[in-house]
Amino acid sequence: MSPVGSQRKRFIAGAVCPQCGVEDRTYVLVAASGQSRHCSDCAFSESLADLPEPDSAEPVGAWEPVKLLE
Numbered sequence: 824m825s826p827v828g829s830q831r832k833r834f835i836a837g838a839v840c841p842q843c844g845v846e847d848r849t850y851v852l853v854a855a856s857g858q859s860r861h862c863s864d865c866a867f868s869e870s871l872a873d874l875p876e877p878d879s880a881e882p883v884g885a886w887e888p889v890k891l892l893e
């Protein structure tokens with residue numbers, strides 16, 4: 824196993840692998856293409872593309888910044 828620089832690995836505390844049943848071995852890989860869940864003990868992998876993304880984007884043009892002119 825070699826680490827991939829463009830991906831971030833995040834272990835999930837208390838998570839149990841649905842394939843081998845081992846606790847604290849599953850982790851989430853965050854990549855530009857999306858997130859996926861993996862197990863470091865077996866070959867389990869699952870795409871997390873179904874997760875809803877947080878809608879934090881402000882609508883552009885809905886408001887105008889107020890400029891204070893002297």
Ligand SMILES: [Zn+2]
Pocket residue numbers: 840841842843844845848862863864865866867
């Ligand atoms: Zn596993």
